[in-house]
Amino acid sequence: MSGAPEPISAAAHRALEQELADLRDERRLVSGTLRQNGDVGDEADQADELRRADELDRLDRRIDVITERLRTAAQAGPARTDEVGVGSTVTVRFPDGSEETLRIGEAAEALDQTLVTADSPLGRALLGRRPGDPVRYGTPDGDATVVVVSIGADEG
Template sequence: MTGEPRPIGGEARRALEQELADLRAERATVAATLGDSDSPGDAADQADELQRANQLERLDARITRITERLRESADAGPPSTDAVGVGSTVTVRFTDGTVETVQISEMAEGRAQTLVTADSPLGRALLGRRAGDTVEYDAPGGRSTVSVLSLGDPREGT
């Protein structure tokens, strides 16, 4: 990772930690299937062994990236509560009156319904905004407006 350390929100951190645990378990399973015998085997056995070795390389690379990202976020400290950034938890009100608390994330995570990626239309519109700001953005259904009610996880105050 390059640049200054970037914070990460709690939900995104938990998602990365879960992915890391899953990858480590998968790596252990794949590593256990690699043969350590000296017999060369047939071409199919060698091809299968090479495929598993390549899979280990991909798993190791992803494990390293996630570990570095988690370490970087720890160095960055908590997300800012002054202006919206990656890792921020933001409570917003849509024009239909719906209020939602979302977390700005650098990546999509399928099982996390409240994550908004920083490069999505809503995420881009919210970056750098402060509580009280109202912003317009291009949503899939057309132009939308959202008001920033607060920054920070509302559950932290309880």
Template sequence: MTGGPEPISDVAREALERELADLRTERETVAATLRGGERVGDMADEADELQRGTELDRLDTRITEVEGRLREAAVAGHPRTDRVGVGSTVTVRFADSTEATVQIGEVAEVLDRTVVTADSPLGHALLGCRAGDTVSYETPEGRLTAVVLSLGDEGDRS
């Protein structure tokens, strides 16, 4: 990560916007169950009320995080196409001649095997590279290499 505003792909932006909508809906539901200063019944009721308050705090924190990330991405603009950065789509060829198109993301999606986080060994090695560069990175199986074939619009999935 560069320390400045980081761009995100259209796919990642849409996922964050969906998450934000879901969080807001969940927050409304939880907030509607709070009694707002009324005297609570027994200790079990107080514990439930406290738990809902804690959940509301968690939701508020995540909403603030997602809103901040979306604002940051809006300031950063579109991902670069001259060098690999967060949000870039990169096509690489590995030493065994297999090729893969991956997206450098902030968070790995469990169901999306094409997202490589910027702090993963491959993602970190790719940051700042251009088409034609060769990168080396450590894995549990040992040191691997890959060649950056293209980045940006050439292989963009978004």
């Protein structure tokens, strides 16, 4: 990741928007349980009140992170198609001749077998590559290679 605003895949964008909506709903529920007056009661009530206040802080921090990520993704625009970057789909060819189309993303998404995170060994090795480029990356079994076949914008 370059430090500049990075594109985000359509699927990741939808997932972040859904998480943001869920967090805002949860925040409304938690904030509704906080007592508005100073009369908190016994120590157990005080501990419970502190726990809810901590939960509210956690929710606020996560809401801020997601809001900022969505804002920077909007600034970045669509993923580049001239070289591999975050948000790209890339088709690679393995030494056995088989091909696979992968999405380059920031964070793993549940049950998405086509997503490669940008900070994984293959993801890091693919960033900045162009069609025809050979790519060497580390695996638990040793070095592996693929060749970039094509690059496209995220389709999901």
